[in-house]
Amino acid sequence: PRATDPDDDSWDLDAPESSRTEDFVVDHAAAVGLAEGIDRAGLLQLSYTAGRFPDDVRAESQRALTTHPGVVILPTTFRVVERKELSWSMVTGQHATPQAARRALVDHLTRPVPKLPDTPDMPELPDWMKVDEKEQAIHDRAAKKFMARRRPNELLVR
Numbered sequence: 001p002r003a004t005d006p007d008d009d010s011w012d013l014d015a016p017e018s019s020r021t022e023d024f025v026v027d028h029a030a031a032v033g034l035a036e037g038i039d040r041a042g043l044l045q046l047s048y049t050a051g052r053f054p055d056d057v058r059a060e061s062q063r064a065l066t067t068h069p070g071v072v073i074l075p076t077t078f079r080v081v082e083r084k085e086l087s088w089s090m091v092t093g094q095h096a097t098p099q100a101a102r103r104a105l106v107d108h109l110t111r112p113v114p115k116l117p118d119t120p121d122m123p124e125l126p127d128w129m130k131v132d133e134k135e136q137a138i139h140d141r142a143a144k145k146f147m148a149r150r151r152p153n154e155l156l157v158r
Contacts, residue, residue, distance in 0.1 A: 001098040001153070005076060008099050011147050013107045020075035020096045028070020040071040080105045098151065105155065106147060109139040 001007060006020075032040065047061035077094035078101040092104040112131045131139070142157040 001078065001151075002076075005078075005098060007097050007151065009150060010099065011103060011106065013103055013111075015103070017100045018096050020077070024075060026072050026074075028072050036073055039073055043071045043073075044069065080108070098153070102146070102152065106143045109143040109146075109157075112136070112139070 028040075045065065047065055048058050053061075075096075077096065078098050079094050080091040080101050081088045082091050091108055092101060095101040095104060113125060113129055138157060142155060146152055146155045
């Protein structure tokens with residue numbers, strides 16, 4: 001996260017999450033502040049040019065500079081990703097603040113299965129959703145260490 005991103009220090013996993021996109025209007029002509037105006041101006045002439053993009057995509061991107069000349073900078077969102085051996089995978093959805101993403105990670109580690117009603121007709125969880133006690137203890141310890149830090153941005157779970 002950037003120093004200018006809204007953030008807080010709460011670890012309340014059940015706190016409602018604010019939205020930075022609710023009531024956000026996508027309007028390239030809307031008045032904006034000086035900094036966003038400068039950012040928008042810097043983006044006006046950008047189009048796909050790299051060879052990894054197909055010819056038709058590059059051509060359409062170039063045409064869009066004149067047919068759709070406006071630029072809108074969307075609100076920043078945050079999410080938790082997991083580093084794999086050769087790639088990254090998403091762990092959580094998008095969140096309005098870095099702390100909301102951190103809370104989502106703690107929730108993921110400490111509440112791996114959604115609370116389901118305990119009824120006789122409730123089917124058993126599939127194996128891929130189950131977490132054994134040893135693995136859950138590892139996750140609980142990792143979450144506790146993570147929450148002991150102020151605004152942490154990385155976690156190594158062993």
